[in-house]
Amino acid sequence: MEPILATNKLSPFRQGAQAGISIAIGYMPIALTFGLLAKTTGLTFLETVMMSMIVFAGASQYIALNLLSLGTGTFEIVLTTFVLNIRHFLMSASLNEKAESDELWKKALYAFGITDETFSVAATKEGTVNASYMFGLIALSYGSWVVNSGIGHLVGASLPQSLQTSMSVALYAMFIGLLVPSFKKQRKTMWLAGLAAMINSVLLFFHMPKGWAIVVATLVSAVLVQYAVNEREREDA
Amino acid sequence: MHSGIVLLILAMGLVTYIPRMLPLVVFHRVQLPPFWQGVLKNVPYATLGALIVPGIFFIQDDKWFGVLGFTSAVLAAWLGANVIVVVLASVAVLSLYALM
Numbered sequence: 001m002e003p004i005l006a007t008n009k010l011s012p013f014r015q016g017a018q019a020g021i022s023i024a025i026g027y028m029p030i031a032l033t034f035g036l037l038a039k040t041t042g043l044t045f046l047e048t049v050m051m052s053m054i055v056f057a058g059a060s061q062y063i064a065l066n067l068l069s070l071g072t073g074t075f076e077i078v079l080t081t082f083v084l085n086i087r088h089f090l091m092s093a094s095l096n097e098k099a100e101s102d103e104l105w106k107k108a109l110y111a112f113g114i115t116d117e118t119f120s121v122a123a124t125k126e127g128t129v130n131a132s133y134m135f136g137l138i139a140l141s142y143g144s145w146v147v148n149s150g151i152g153h154l155v156g157a158s159l160p161q162s163l164q165t166s167m168s169v170a171l172y173a174m175f176i177g178l179l180v181p182s183f184k185k186q187r188k189t190m191w192l193a194g195l196a197a198m199i200n201s202v203l204l205f206f207h208m209p210k211g212w213a214i215v216v217a218t219l220v221s222a223v224l225v226q227y228a229v230n231e232r233e234r235e236d237a
Numbered sequence: 238m239h240s241g242i243v244l245l246i247l248a249m250g251l252v253t254y255i256p257r258m259l260p261l262v263v264f265h266r267v268q269l270p271p272f273w274q275g276v277l278k279n280v281p282y283a284t285l286g287a288l289i290v291p292g293i294f295f296i297q298d299d300k301w302f303g304v305l306g307f308t309s310a311v312l313a314a315w316l317g318a319n320v321i322v323v324v325l326a327s328v329a330v331l332s333l334y335a336l337m
Contacts, residue, residue, distance in 0.1 A: 060253060074244065085252065108261070120288070166331035173328070176289060177321075193285055196283035221279070
């Protein structure tokens with residue numbers, strides 16, 4: 001018999017799934033709208049669902065629709081997608097520092113589900129992350145993304161306008177909900193976030209493409225703060 | 238299905254998967270120098286800063302929308318609310334604002 005106490009402790013998969021609920025909620029309005037826009041751009045239901053299943057990247061999929069409707073060629077759309085996704089190199093490398101040493105194929109499999117949102121949730125979790133946790137987290141996020149894209153195309157409508165408008169804040173609120181608690185634990189996280197936010201704003205103001213701006217802002221901030229931390233430790237020593 | 242679209246989707250899938258997968262696979266069991274380990278551990282907090290600002294202030298044409306959403310989320314999170322509560326609270330605040 002299983003000990004009764006063990007039921008209080010969730011399995012890593014269920015922990016991940018639970019952490020994925022806010023992502024699933026946040027993806028709903030974006031995926032519904034994607035399905036709707038895909039329909040108006042002329043994609044069939046199958047093509048729409050297939051794109052969400054295979055690409056699983058919100059911003060890229062939106063831009064692809066936009067470029068398709070402008071009649072842009074395949075190569076340019078793919079290149080734009082790549083540039084927009086360069087930031088995931090950084091996220092994947094960062095997650096690797098936190099990842100338990102699972103078998104390689106499992107890591108290669110859950111890598112498919114790394115988005116801004118799943119990365120943020122996994123990276124701010126206490127302790128390490130393993131493949132089961134990632135699978136749980138991704139199952140909910142991916143499910144919401146794919147299913148709601150399909151519904152958006154089928155129903156041909158998104159949420160009521162007022163709800164759609166207020167739900168546009170959902171993912172940003174989630175990012176804030178993940179970030180702010182770390183301010184209380186480690187003061188340097190405030191510097192990291194603040195500095196990156198400032199650099200990102202300045203770069204976008206000068207019209208740097210979004211894909212590059214976020215990479216430059218993140219790297220410069222992470223390196224500068226690490227340098228400052230090292231210097232201070234050296235002085236203290 | 239249009240074969241051009243299918244090809245586009247597959248190519249997009251490939252250039253999306255590669256950046257997500259390569260570091261996890263290449264750095265599998267690789268020990269980076271301590272400085273770079275530190276930098277990579279800093280990445281999540283820096284990324285979050287850049288993901289939130291300035292994006293949140295442009296979610297609607299009405300600038301107050303972003304400002305209000307930002308403030309209510311920061312307040313709820315600072316008071317120790319769980320992430321889902323932070324999300325629901327800021328959506329609720331903005332729904333109220335939209336009704337006014």
